[in-house]
Amino acid sequence: MSNDRREQILKAAAHLFARQGYHVTTVSDIAKEAQVAQGTVYLYFESKKAVFEALVDETLDLFKSVLSWGSAHISAPDVAERLPGIFRRVLGLLAENRILVRLMLTEVRGADPQIEAKLLAFYKDVVARIAEQLRRGAERGVLRANLNPELAAHSLIAVMERMAALIISEEEPDLDSMADEIARLQLCGILAQPALARF
Numbered sequence: 001m002s003n004d005r006r007e008q009i010l011k012a013a014a015h016l017f018a019r020q021g022y023h024v025t026t027v028s029d030i031a032k033e034a035q036v037a038q039g040t041v042y043l044y045f046e047s048k049k050a051v052f053e054a055l056v057d058e059t060l061d062l063f064k065s066v067l068s069w070g071s072a073h074i075s076a077p078d079v080a081e082r083l084p085g086i087f088r089r090v091l092g093l094l095a096e097n098r099i100l101v102r103l104m105l106t107e108v109r110g111a112d113p114q115i116e117a118k119l120l121a122f123y124k125d126v127v128a129r130i131a132e133q134l135r136r137g138a139e140r141g142v143l144r145a146n147l148n149p150e151l152a153a154h155s156l157i158a159v160m161e162r163m164a165a166l167i168i169s170e171e172e173p174d175l176d177s178m179a180d181e182i183a184r185l186q187l188c189g190i191l192a193q194p195a196l197a198r199f
Contacts, residue, residue: 006044009034010058013051018102022052022111049112056108056115059100060122066093067126067157077142080187088179094164095175102168105161127153159185 012034016025027048031038045051069090094101108119130153137143159182167173 002044005036005040009036009041009044009051010055014055014099014103017052017055017107018099022048022107027051052107052111053115053118055100055103056118059104059108060118062093062097062100063104064122064126066090067160068129077140079137079142083183083186084179087182088175090160091163091167091173091175091179094160095167095173098168101164105165105168123157126157130156156186 009030013025013030016029016033020029025048027041028038030048030051031041034041041051045054067090108115110116127150131149134143134147134149134152138145138147138149163178163182166178167175
C-alpha cells in the first residue's frame with residue numbers, strides 16, 4: 001500500500017511539473033493533486049526536490065531502456081529491414097510515457113545543479129553504449145567503415161529527442177510515418193543516390 005501511495009504522489013507531481021513547471025509547483029500543490037494530506041507527501045519525500053529527483057530517475061531509466069534497446073539492434077546484419085520497426089517501437093514507448101517525456105524535455109534541464117549533473121552523466125553513458133554498438137556494426141561491415149561512432153550516437157539521440165518533442169506536441173502523432181522517415185534518413189540521408197558517390 002505504501003508503494004501505491006508513493007506512486008500516487010509521483011504521478012500527481014509529474015502532471016503538475018509538466019503542466020505548470022517545477023519552480024512554481026509547491027508541496028501543497030502536489031498533496032492537493034494527489035488527494036493526500038501535505039504531511040503524507042513528507043512521509044515519502046523530504047522535499048519537493050526529492051519528489052522531482054525521483055521522477056527524474058524514473059524518466060532517465062525510461063530513456064536509457066528505450067535508447068539501449070534501440071541501439072542493441074543497430075549492428076544486426078539485417079538492420080536495413082529492421083530499422084523502421086526499431087524506431088517504431090522506440091517512438092511507441094515514448095508516446096506511452098508522454099508525461100515523463102514532457103518532464104524530461106521541459107523541466108529537467110536547468111532545474112538544479114545536482115540534477116543537471118545527473119543528466120550529463122546519463123547522456124555520457126548512453127552515448128558510450130550506442131557508440132559501442134555502432135563501432136561493432138562498422139567492424140562487422142554492416143555499417144560504413146568511416147563512421148564516427150561518438151558523433152553518430154549524438155546524432156541519433158538528437159533525432160529521437162526532436163521526435164519526442166513532436167510526439168508530446170501533437171494529439172495523434174503518426175508514429176509509423178515518423179519511424180519510416182527516421183529509418184530512411186539514417187539509411188539514405190537526404191541526397192539522391194548518385195550524389196552519394198563522393199562520400
